[in-house]
Amino acid sequence: MLTVETIGRIRREFFVKGKTIKEISRDLKLSRNTVRKVLRSEATSFGYERSVQPLPRLGAWTATLDRMLMENALKPTRERLTVIRIFEALRELGYEGGYDAVRRYAKRWRSRQVSGTVDAHVPLIFAPGEAYQFDWSHEIVVLNGTTTVVKVAHLRLCHSRMMFVRAYPRESQEMVFDAHDRGFAFFRGACARGIYDNMKTAVETVFVGKERRFNRRFLQMCGHYLVEPTACTPAAGWEKGQVENQVGLVRERFFTPRLRFKSYEEMNAWLLDRCVAHAKAHPHPEMRDRTVWSVFEAERPALVAYAGRFDGFHSTPAAVSKTCLVRFDNNKYSVPARAVGRPVEIQAYADHIVIRQDGEVVAEHVRRFSRDQTIYDPWHYVPVLARKPGALRNGAPFRNWVLPGALGRVQGRLAAAADGDRQMVDILSAVLTDGLAAVEAACGEALSDGVQSSAVILNILARRREASLPGPILTPAALRLQHEPAADCARYDSLRSSPDGTP
Structure with missing residues (x-):
């Protein structure tokens, strides 16, 4: 086969140097017909591609190989065989040829399949906001x-x-x-x-x-x-x-x-x-x-x-156990003790869950995505402590419970008392009625006086409630009586007399 270097030299010798075909043929040791072909075609390269590929050994096996390649292509990606595995399977059926012939045939087969299945797409264009x-x-x-x-x-x-x-x-x-x-x-x-x-x-x-x-x-x-x-x-x-x-x-x-x-x-x-x-x-x-x-x-x-946040939650019903827990997504979340015994609805958001009962929100928790966790809110169990004060010391919801400020300091001092749990339960129960801020302020006042008794703290709360009661209603000046009526009991005597005037 003529190389591009040889073809280039033939053209230069003839068109540039003016040599004859006979001289070029003699110098390059080529036939005159070859030199004439190059000069007449005006091509700068020649290639040869075999139109028919002889397959002396594989020819009888092409139908079987086509079937094996098609079956392999239809399998899931992870289950497909490599070409060498297909070659080995073909050898087991009696094929005596080499691997290279199978590899080249499989390559051409895949090229034909791809060229027949390639899709053309239309480029898309969109208007602003479309x-x-x-x-x-x-x-x-x-x-x-x-x-x-x-x-x-x-x-x-x-x-x-x-x-x-x-x-x-x-x-x-x-x-x-x-x-x-x-x-x-x-x-x-x-x-x-x-x-x-x-x-x-x-x-x-x-x-x-x-x-x-x-x-x-x-x-x-x-x-x-x-x-x-x-x-x-x-x-x-x-x-x-x-x-x-x-x-x-x-x-x-x-x-x-x-x-x-x-x-x-x-x-x-x-x-x-x-x-x-x-x-x-x-x-x-x-x-x-x-x-x-x-x-x-x-x-x-x-x-x-932008229309504002969509209330995007996934809702599911749940039952409340006697331990004040509901199960959701392989975890357990606490609810207030008053919710025990009735079904609830769990509304799951991306980062938190809301638990409703009869349309009212009874609990909210940060959502957990691990498994087999129990998420407690200790305040949900405070009403239960009124009947079982001993649970304050060993109850799972109260383990490592850190109370804020003065309330935590009172808990630390009452821990050494014989009836400390009972007193602490009384103080915590007051949070449900008076609020955490009021109870914490009462604890701070009691500690400043050097005492931490529940009786003292509850007394402080009672006095503050009485002090906050509304005073007497003052009548506006425009509505006040200018002349107060005088008391006259004789009017009642006239009602006791008979119609004829006799008593």
């Missing part, structure tokens, strides 16, 4: 010294490409609500349309085409923010390609190398700062002379006005 895209990703961080997989919510405005990123322990519905609220509050508005994949927290049923049955609570959230939800076609990620690309960008730019934080609050504050810094530092992909942040600020007036 749409946003939402998605989740899983990232690995070191949280409080423990390697943790966090769920990251991604919001992206389609026009300005402004992004909002926030991490959560779960992908549950209340986290979806919280991510939308915080994102819209950051953007200072929402878009007319939201583009989602078919996540279970939003879509209940997928019908043919674009028709979906959305979750009722999810539709409530969309109605609150005046957003029209749109679900993508299954396995058509290009329909929300912006947020799909954002997932890869955030993973590469934000979460690599592995991040270390003490809490979710610290991590999310850092992520928000990174979103703003990235938007201010990078140009818009379509308006290269402007940054993403400047386009975002121009888009803000076109957004739907």
